[in-house]
Amino acid sequence: MKKTGAAAAGEAKKRRHYIRAGWKDVLQSKTVGHIKRHWMLYLFLLPSLILVGIFSYGSMFGIFIAFQEYELLAGVSGSEFVGLKNFADIFNAKTLGTYRYFRNTIYISLIRIGTNFPIILIYTLLVNEIRRRRIKSLVQTISFLPHFISWAVVGGLAYNLFTVNGGTLNKLLELVGQEPVFWYSEAKYWWGILAVSSLWKGMGWATIMYLSALGSIDGELYDACLIDGGGRFRQAISVTLPGIMNVVVLQLILDMGGIMGDNYDQIISMINNSQSLSETTNVVGILTFSAATGGGNLSQATAFGLIQSAIGLILVLISNRVAKKAGQAGIV
Numbered sequence: 294m295k296k297t298g299a300a301a302a303g304e305a306k307k308r309r310h311y312i313r314a315g316w317k318d319v320l321q322s323k324t325v326g327h328i329k330r331h332w333m334l335y336l337f338l339l340p341s342l343i344l345v346g347i348f349s350y351g352s353m354f355g356i357f358i359a360f361q362e363y364e365l366l367a368g369v370s371g372s373e374f375v376g377l378k379n380f381a382d383i384f385n386a387k388t389l390g391t392y393r394y395f396r397n398t399i400y401i402s403l404i405r406i407g408t409n410f411p412i413i414l415i416y417t418l419l420v421n422e423i424r425r426r427r428i429k430s431l432v433q434t435i436s437f438l439p440h441f442i443s444w445a446v447v448g449g450l451a452y453n454l455f456t457v458n459g460g461t462l463n464k465l466l467e468l469v470g471q472e473p474v475f476w477y478s479e480a481k482y483w484w485g486i487l488a489v490s491s492l493w494k495g496m497g498w499a500t501i502m503y504l505s506a507l508g509s510i511d512g513e514l515y516d517a518c519l520i521d522g523g524g525r526f527r528q529a530i531s532v533t534l535p536g537i538m539n540v541v542v543l544q545l546i547l548d549m550g551g552i553m554g555d556n557y558d559q560i561i562s563m564i565n566n567s568q569s570l571s572e573t574t575n576v577v578g579i580l581t582f583s584a585a586t587g588g589g590n591l592s593q594a595t596a597f598g599l600i601q602s603a604i605g606l607i608l609v610l611i612s613n614r615v616a617k618k619a620g621q622a623g624i625v
Contacts, residue, residue, distance in 0.1 A: 359596040379596040394597070398576040402552040404484050409492045409499075410548060414541065416496060417503040418529050433504075436497025447494060448562030451486075477565055480573040487574075490563065491556065502544065503537055510536035542616045550609035553601040557582055577601055 328335050354369075359379055361372040383391055416436075423429040439447075454461050455476035463473035476482060514532045523531060534541075557578025564570045581594040 355595065356599055358592055359599050361592055363592040363595075365591070375592075379592050380600070382593065383596060383600070393572065393575055394577050394580055397573060398555045398578075398601075399552060401484055401487055401555060401576065404488045405491050406548045406552070408488050409495070410545065412492060413496050413499045414503065417500045417507075418533060420500060421504065421507055421533065422525060422529070433497065433500070436500070438497070439494045440498035442494065444494075444556075444559045444562040447490060447559075448565065451490065451563050452565055477567040478569045480570045483564070483570055483573050487556075487559065487563070491559065499544075502540055506537040506540040507533065542619075546609060546612040546616060549612040550605045552608055553577070553604045555579075 357369060358372075360374060360376055361369070362375050362378075363369070363372045420429060420432060420436075423432060455463075457463060457473055457475055457477075460473075460476070462476070466473055474482075476486075510532065514536070515528050518528045518532050555576040555578040557576055560574050560576060560579060561582065564574050577597045581598055583594075
């Protein structure tokens with residue numbers, strides 16, 4: 294049954310009234326009032342918001358390439374739209390190439406999380422137990438330094454360490470009567486090497502968030518544990534770990550969301566362009582990098598990146614859900 298003109302006009306007027314009332318509530322809210330009072334402080338956020346808008350959201354326009362048969366000279370507007378063909382080609386690949394890209398990406402991330410996460414947490418607890426401030430600052434400074442070394446430099450250090458002729462590690466092996474290892478030809482070692490190098494470079498920097506959380510723990514809790522007969526180890530287990538558990542869970546959620554991410558800059562710098570290692574070190578990021586710099590299949594590389602992001606988002610939501618079920622705050 295069709296509405297009369299008067300009834301339609303009345304509904305339109307009612308909708309406009311609701312919209313005006315909604316805007317009025319927004320403008321009179323505490324948040325807007327706080328922004329009006331401290332507008333100069335919020336003005337400092339403007340450059341950051343512009344940069345985020347341009348480089349984080351503006352660049353998302355390039356996702357459209359994943360649904361095209363992209364040609365560099367034709368551009369986005371002139372390339373043919375092919376829908377989900379690139380995704381179908383990825384999942385229906387007749388070779389093992391696609392499988393290896395995803396397998397290596399996931400395995401390297403899982404090994405990195407499985408080794409780095411607990412070791413960094415244990416290292417943070419050990420640093421927190423250092424009572425002399427100067428020694429504690431010295432230990433932290435030394436552990437921070439590798440973070441500021443680029444992966445290109447780390448790759449050069451790795452070459453001097455692993456090269457067959459004159460490499461430091463092979464010299465040590467010869468001293469104990471062992472045969473030198475052709476590190477850049479033996480793919481089986483490199484998942485472990487990448488995990489160890491990632492730990493060495495990022496361990497000190499990763500402790501900053503944990504050490505900051507440790508500063509918020511009430512000192513009376515340690516005193517109560519001490520009165521109950523708890524030693525240093527019991528204090529660390531009963532007071533320190535529960536006190537920073539929210540931060541630990543937050544970091545674990547972020548790590549789980551980054552499983553499909555890969556430090557391709559680390560891999561490219563460290564493998565020294567060795568084709569013998571491609572079986573275990575070819576990850577999705579290297580495919581994207583090669584496509585962008587070598588004129589490869591940009592459409593398929595973009596599709597790979599979109600799949601990475603989608604899987605990462607799903608893992609973050611699942612991890613956050615599990616954390617909330619376990620009684621933690623989560624991030625969403």
